[in-house]
Amino acid sequence: MPELPEVETVRRGLAPVMEGATFSRVRLKRKDLRFALPKSFAKRLEGAHILSLSRRGKYMNAALSTGETLIMHLGMTGRFTIEEETASAPGRFHHEVAQLEKHDHVVFEVARRDGRSARIFYNDARRFGFMDLSPTGALDQSRHFAGMGPEPLSEGFTETSFNAALKKRSAPIKAALLDQRVVAGVGNIYACEALFRAKISPRRKASSVAGVRARRLRLAVIAVLEEAIEAGGSTLRDFAASDGALGYFQHNFKVYGREAEPCPICKTPVKRLEQAGRSTFFCGVCQR
DNA sequence: ACTCGGTCCTGAAGGC
């Protein structure tokens, strides 16, 4: 579920707590998430300063003073919860020892520059998420990012690069959008939404999306992601005001998850179809 | 070089 906009929203929630802070203690409830955590994971983090928290596609990257970068992927059900020190008693948490809930797998304790500490819990029921460490200087060459396509909200996502990526593909355009080598950060939901917005059939061959169609689709990808980030920003404020849980927010999708409901444009029932084992939602009339 | 299907994981939802 967390695609680029959700990850960006989580990043914005974590950044004020993590950036400039130091990992004072890292606790693991298990040695693996989706993959084995790197060797000496906690030891390599403890004492490290967090220089910045950035995002690449669906990944968050915490650049550390040690020369390594902590790479975090939320998978499907990954979420972070922040527990601040009790305001009435600086230096103390409500619970002396972190209280773990079901599926809490990692706890970062950080000391912030203002002297206040925080605990950051990583919870992931389905454990599709993962964490890794990679030398910061070679991050782009790491197995996670080598070959990854351009950031859709950056200058690098050009008409030229998009056209070139689609041109050689015989797979359906829906599958191409999900391929992180074509464009980074798009998942099943926003692939459906972008295709609807661009009025392009998900079944159309990627190579046939060229010219004006490719231009429309590129702009649609950018627009749906930007709108979702904007929507996430507002819910982030709500989350921060409540319990410190960062992650999911309800966004109003036009076609995703709306099988048999009327298309918002032509009122024809939205169709669902399976592509590469994934559900695709679309309007058979508006999208060609 | 690309495409496709299977795999991981667990909770929610629906059928009987």
Next chain:
DNA sequence: TGCCTTCAGGACCGAG
């Protein structure tokens, strides 16, 4: 009420 099946899906891997 309870058991069973199905579905959700990002990244990866092996086969074609």
